[in-house]
Amino acid sequence: MSERRYFYHVVSPPGHDELARLEFEALTGDRAPQHPPWDERENPSDHPRLLWARAGVDVGRSAYVAECCRLLARGATLEEMLAASEKLGLRMERFHVQARKRFGTKVSSSRQIEVAVADTIWGSPDLSRPAIELIAQAHEGEWLLGELVSRTSNGWLGHEQRPHQYSSALPPRIARAMVNLVAAPGDRIIDPCCGSGTALVEAGFMGIEPFGWEINRSVAEQAAANVCHHGQAAWIVVGDGRTAKGRWDGAVLDLPYGISAERVDEVLRGLVEHALKIAKLVAVVTVDELDDLFAEQGAEILGIATMVKHNLRRKVYWVRAATA
Ligand SMILES: C[S@@+](CC[C@H](N)C(=O)[O-])C[C@H]1O[C@@H](n2cnc3c(N)ncnc32)[C@H](O)[C@@H]1O
Numbered sequence: 001m002s003e004r005r006y007f008y009h010v011v012s013p014p015g016h017d018e019l020a021r022l023e024f025e026a027l028t029g030d031r032a033p034q035h036p037p038w039d040e041r042e043n044p045s046d047h048p049r050l051l052w053a054r055a056g057v058d059v060g061r062s063a064y065v066a067e068c069c070r071l072l073a074r075g076a077t078l079e080e081m082l083a084a085s086e087k088l089g090l091r092m093e094r095f096h097v098q099a100r101k102r103f104g105t106k107v108s109s110s111r112q113i114e115v116a117v118a119d120t121i122w123g124s125p126d127l128s129r130p131a132i133e134l135i136a137q138a139h140e141g142e143w144l145l146g147e148l149v150s151r152t153s154n155g156w157l158g159h160e161q162r163p164h165q166y167s168s169a170l171p172p173r174i175a176r177a178m179v180n181l182v183a184a185p186g187d188r189i190i191d192p193c194c195g196s197g198t199a200l201v202e203a204g205f206m207g208i209e210p211f212g213w214e215i216n217r218s219v220a221e222q223a224a225a226n227v228c229h230h231g232q233a234a235w236i237v238v239g240d241g242r243t244a245k246g247r248w249d250g251a252v253l254d255l256p257y258g259i260s261a262e263r264v265d266e267v268l269r270g271l272v273e274h275a276l277k278i279a280k281l282v283a284v285v286t287v288d289e290l291d292d293l294f295a296e297q298g299a300e301i302l303g304i305a306t307m308v309k310h311n312l313r314r315k316v317y318w319v320r321a322a323t324a
Contacts, residue, residue, distance in 0.1 A: 004030070004052035007139075007146055008059070009067040016174070017049075018305035020064035022318050023177040025303060027065055028053035050139050056149040061185070061206045063156055063177035069135050069146030078113065081136070081143035085120040092123040096130035100137050117145060155205050159198075162229050164222035166196035170254055170285065174307070174316075176202040181303075181318045182250025182281035183208045190248040192241025192275055197223030197234065199252040204232030211248065213241040242270045244278060251279035255286045273297060280324035284317045298322035 008028065012020035021032045030053040059065040073088060075081030099113035117136050118125050133148035159172035170178075175198040183189045185207035191199045194212030200223060203210040210227075212234055214220035220238045227234045237244070241253075253275050255268050272290065275282045276297050284290065285307075294301055294317065303318040 002054050004054050005071045006053050006056040006149065007069050007071060007144060008051045008053060008065055009069075010049045010051055010064055011066045012064045015308045016064065019174065019177050019307060019316055021051075022303040022305050022316065023062060023064050023180050024051055024053075026181045026318070027057055027059060027062060028055055030054055058150045060150055060153050061155060061176075062152045062180065063173045065152060067135075067151050068149040069144075070149050071144060071146050072134070073145040075143050076141070078116075078138075078143050081145055082116055082120055085117060085145050088120075090121045090123075092121055092132050092134075094126035094129070094131040095121060095123060095134055096125060096127055096132070097134045097136060100135065156202060159201060159205075159230065162196075162201075162226040164196055164226055166219065166222065168254075168257070169196045170198045172198055172202055174285070175199040175252070175254075176206070178252045178283040178285065178316060179203045179206065179208060179250070181283040181316075182252060182279070187249035189250045189252060190244060190246070190275075190279060191252045191254070192244055192271055193254055193256055194223050194236065195219060195254065197226045197236070199254070200227050200234040200236070201230050201232055203252075204230070204234060210234040211244075211246070212236045213239055213244050215240055242267075242274045244274065246278060248279040250281045250283070251275040253282060253284045255284060255288070257287055269293065276319070276321040277323065280321055282317075282319045282321060284319065285314055286317070287312075287314055289315075290317055294319055 010020050010024055024032050032051045056068050056070050059068050073081055073084035075084050097114040097117045099110040113136055135146045137144055156172040156176045179199055179202050188209040189203050190211045192213045194200055194214045200210040200212045212223055214223060217238045220236050224236050272293055276299050299322055300320040302320055305316040307314045
């Protein structure tokens with residue numbers, strides 16, 4: 001098995017870090033270390049984290065994975081890291097070194113460190129329009145030197161602005177991460193309960209073809225207007241998501257809540273079961289525990305993220321259908 005030589009900066013606000021971890025896993029294909037559930041931590045981690053993976057991937061479309069860097073050199077001290085870099089005999093033109101304590105935080109003596117790193121490299125730096133970006137940073141008692149592979153474009157920013165707001169809409173950032181759990185550019189996804197179309201918009205921006213079902217006609221029309229507002233295109237059907245016919249790479253299912261108690265089991269069950277029949281990968285956001293339902297359906301749970309906001313605790317299930 002190859003070594004984990006790519007480090008990623010994952011940035012997530014309080015309550016989102018488990019979903020961020022799942023998005024990292026979906027993008028890189030590597031597992032990330034588990035943390036205690038978010039609301040049981042002594043120091044809720046609202047700060048960026050560094051995770052390692054075997055593959056270096058483009059994180060341009062990511063909701064939470066801010067950067068991917070390829071490890072060049074490391075050392076227990078700054079001097080050891082500089083010696084390791086020197087030993088590589090790196091030749092680079094138009095490079096730029098940035099020193100920081102962790103993502104987003106400069107070190108106090110950053111200028112000296114940047115110059116010291118640059119002195120280990122053959123070639124000329126370019127501070128204004130670099131072709132190569134190098135990151136020198138302290139992390140858990142060692143120094144790392146990495147070359148930037150990709151950076152997120154924070155593509156979800158500004159997507160809250162749309163003609164139609166919807167009280168039960170997902171925040172665009174969460175919708176984007178859920179789409180990334182089940183699809184990649186070029187894929188087709190279905191949102192069987194698309195509401196105001198948040199996931200459809202995010203998918204469209206990422207080059208993923210979106211299909212939405214929505215039982216309420218006026219809400220479906222609002223979804224269409226929101227999608228058009230963002231210059232995207234989506235297929236939107238007014239109808240019951242349990243009747244969607246076709247086959248999709250992924251499904252994003254934001255389960256309705258607030259429907260009458262006696263119908264809850266039947267409708268929600270039907271929506272989940274149907275999504276598992278028509279899509280290979282499914283991301284479900286729900287206030288319910290669905291572990292037993294997935295087990296019954298022979299689906300494999302790839303990850304679960306708990307999201308906590310005020311008193312609302314919701315789960316995102318990331319699942320591979322038995323028919324995948
Ligand atoms: C939680 S909201 C989805 C919100 C959506 N993710 C957004 O960001 O706007 C659930 C939606 O499912 C719709 N719905 C409920 N039962 C449905 C069904 N059987 N088929 C399709 N849509 C359904 C509701 O009208 C509601 O708009």
